[in-house]
Amino acid sequence: EDQVTQSPEALRLQEGESSSLNCSYTVSGLRGLFWYRQDPGKGPEFLFTLYSAGEEKEKERLKATLTKKESFLHITAPKPEDSATYLCAVPEGAQKLVFGQGTRLTINP
């Protein structure tokens, strides 16, 4: 059974303090990895898809990287508006996604 584990569960940073979130997975034949952002009271919003080990994607202060066993979401010089829960997910079969439990990120001004 595919499993996705995210760490840490929660992370508090000061504005401008860079850090990384981790998503580790056990899947039989990785067919991509997805990152989502979820704001309080809202549904998850798609950020990135990574298809193969070594791939990187960037969006503003976020950069996602992928290895054969894990993915990192690097946050560079974050701002308070980057506060959210970040979810990662991997495909299971042709139609489904398996989600991690998420990392709740808080950026203090």
Next chain:
Amino acid sequence: NAGVTQTPKFRVLKTGQSMTLLCAQDMNHEYMYWYRQDPGMGLRLIHYSVGEGTTAKGEVPDGYNVSRLKKQNFLLGLESAAPSQTSVYFCASSSITSGRASAKNIQYFGAGTRLSVL
């Protein structure tokens, strides 16, 4: 730019009552999904549909039924609500028309329905 719309946004039920949650998408997506999200449990798949008239069970299907009579709509029903079904419910949809096989799993979510069962 409606995307995925869920109704209602909030609902309070008494144990044993029934209700239907409605999900509508305007992106012509083939796949639709119902999840529940509980603290510390992440998103768990209840049921999903790969096309009009077809449904399948997910990870936590017990106590729920679904129907997909029209491509754009996916209904989630609770026949006899229980306090354990207190949760936030999310609907999502995705397309099979993207080039890469994995790209069809990009799911787009609604804003959620917050359900309390007393």
